Amino acid sequence: MSGIPRVLSIAGTDPTGGAGIHADLKTIGALGGYGMAVVTALVAQNTRGVREVHVPPVGFLTAQLDAVSDDVEIDAVKIGMLQDAAIIEVVRDWLARVRPPVVVLDPVMVATSGDRLLDAAAEDALRGLCTDADLVTPNLAELAVLTGRPVAATWDEALDAARRLHESTGTLVLLKGGHLDGADCPDALVGPVPLVGPGGVHEVAGARVATRNTHGTGCSLSSAMATLRAGGASWPDALVRAKQWLTGALAHADALHVGRGNGPVDHFHELRAPADRAWSAEVWDAAAAVRAGIEECAFVRGLGDGSLERDVFTWYLAQDARYLGEYARLLARASALAPTADEQAFWARSAQSALVEEQRLHSAHLDGRRPADPAPATTAYTDHLHASGRTYGELVAAVLPCFWIYADLGTRLTAARHETHPYDDWLAAYGDPAFAEATAQAVRIADAAAGAASAHERARMSEAFRRSAEHELRFFEAPMALVPARA
Ligand SMILES: Nc1ncnc2c1ncn2[C@@H]1O[C@H](COP(=O)(O)OP(=O)(O)OP(=O)(O)O)[C@@H](O)[C@H]1O
Numbered sequence: 001m002s003g004i005p006r007v008l009s010i011a012g013t014d015p016t017g018g019a020g021i022h023a024d025l026k027t028i029g030a031l032g033g034y035g036m037a038v039v040t041a042l043v044a045q046n047t048r049g050v051r052e053v054h055v056p057p058v059g060f061l062t063a064q065l066d067a068v069s070d071d072v073e074i075d076a077v078k079i080g081m082l083q084d085a086a087i088i089e090v091v092r093d094w095l096a097r098v099r100p101p102v103v104v105l106d107p108v109m110v111a112t113s114g115d116r117l118l119d120a121a122a123e124d125a126l127r128g129l130c131t132d133a134d135l136v137t138p139n140l141a142e143l144a145v146l147t148g149r150p151v152a153a154t155w156d157e158a159l160d161a162a163r164r165l166h167e168s169t170g171t172l173v174l175l176k177g178g179h180l181d182g183a184d185c186p187d188a189l190v191g192p193v194p195l196v197g198p199g200g201v202h203e204v205a206g207a208r209v210a211t212r213n214t215h216g217t218g219c220s221l222s223s224a225m226a227t228l229r230a231g232g233a234s235w236p237d238a239l240v241r242a243k244q245w246l247t248g249a250l251a252h253a254d255a256l257h258v259g260r261g262n263g264p265v266d267h268f269h270e271l272r273a274p275a276d277r278a279w280s281a282e283v284w285d286a287a288a289a290v291r292a293g294i295e296e297c298a299f300v301r302g303l304g305d306g307s308l309e310r311d312v313f314t315w316y317l318a319q320d321a322r323y324l325g326e327y328a329r330l331l332a333r334a335s336a337l338a339p340t341a342d343e344q345a346f347w348a349r350s351a352q353s354a355l356v357e358e359q360r361l362h363s364a365h366l367d368g369r370r371p372a373d374p375a376p377a378t379t380a381y382t383d384h385l386h387a388s389g390r391t392y393g394e395l396v397a398a399v400l401p402c403f404w405i406y407a408d409l410g411t412r413l414t415a416a417r418h419e420t421h422p423y424d425d426w427l428a429a430y431g432d433p434a435f436a437e438a439t440a441q442a443v444r445i446a447d448a449a450a451g452a453a454s455a456h457e458r459a460r461m462s463e464a465f466r467r468s469a470e471h472e473l474r475f476f477e478a479p480m481a482l483v484p485a486r487a
């Protein structure tokens, strides 16, 4: 494969650009692939429904398919609307001749509007095509038709049906929870253990975005899976990334104002994000007063000019050691919840350095003394972090101020360093460029999580950040107020 996955969509059209090949091409581009398209059917449709379907002669479909495969090495195929059995036959013949490494089948039968996009007589032929695909992505109604059972009413029933489809076809199934009720919107890969892991099910949780603009989500998800898999991701990693991207596309759908029915999702929301105000910039600016309070507090000023009394500093270090022990647990939890291997590794490394590096520095200062009991400011801060561990985004937002406020203070306090400064090694640790880089990565991760979050989740992230920043201030104020000599 070249570096950029070459992905072919074989599907119908949607002149309003929300579903079919239009959604596929946007998705493939948004996720870093090169998109190509062969049209099975021309559909006069909009966000309110399908008006007319024109199917060109099947010979012309073969001509389109051959024109692409005679010339281009195809890394992945996504198959969408097929309309009738003759078209399915042509696609099966072509797949038998040209077998691209990744074949994803979205067994499109009925549009969101309720209009049929597949002849009832072609359902058997579509079942046959399922066996040729590497991944099949039915919604609940399509799963019911493919398995000959009633439509699943619960997630457990849907998982059973997906298992049945996998057993009858031998093909990996991506089960979609979009049509279930409730605040959650899970998806799952159901298939062989070597591909999806223990139990043969890899579930990816998701929050339901409150929008009626879901036109083309199925087309977009299947194209995303084809593109990401062709790019080298495992199926489970592809689903995590595809879902993160699609949730963001749904969260930005209402801003598009396309059509008066079920509108499309914003495939290019991630491209637009730099022009939007980053979440991190918003919350950092909103915490300006708290940050100023930290810079001006007696403890930080004393640390900078070296006038801070040793017993005050030692008391602070003892509390910081207590804090870091809990903080490392929360970083490890962020690692456990992380949606990608890179983020998982980042949080695990951060947990490790919080435990090892920081406590090594502390034990040097604490002179072997055991950390004291946690002070109220320490407990309040760690309680808040634990309470913020419900979702990945909220947790990442809650742990961020400890990185960011320290790194920011570090760059300021570095200016105060000199060889005989009593707290020079401490200032050096927080002014360390590697710590600044880790902080920048934590900020990038938080912005990506905020980009994919619903408005509600983003607000919770902001609140978690705001409260952590306030706890930072109280943590810095505590030593001066609580050192016994001063109480
Ligand atoms: N409101 C929503 N919020 C978050 N994710 C959603 C929402 N609706 C659908 N999805 C996601 O979109 C993808 C498509 O799911 P769905 O079950 O709607 O399939 P579909 O019916 O084939 O799609 P389409 O609406 O394009 O026909 C899945 O990943 C699903 O979890």
Ligand SMILES: Cc1ncc(COP(=O)(O)O)c(N)n1
Pocket (backbone or CB within 6 Å): 011, 012, 013, 014, 019, 020, 021, 043, 045, 080, 081, 108, 110, 111, 112, 113, 117, 214, 215, 216, 217, 218, 219
């Ligand atoms: C050409 C084409 N392919 C697929 C769909 C299904 O998408 P949705 O269910 O979101 O309408 C569609 N409407 N048109």
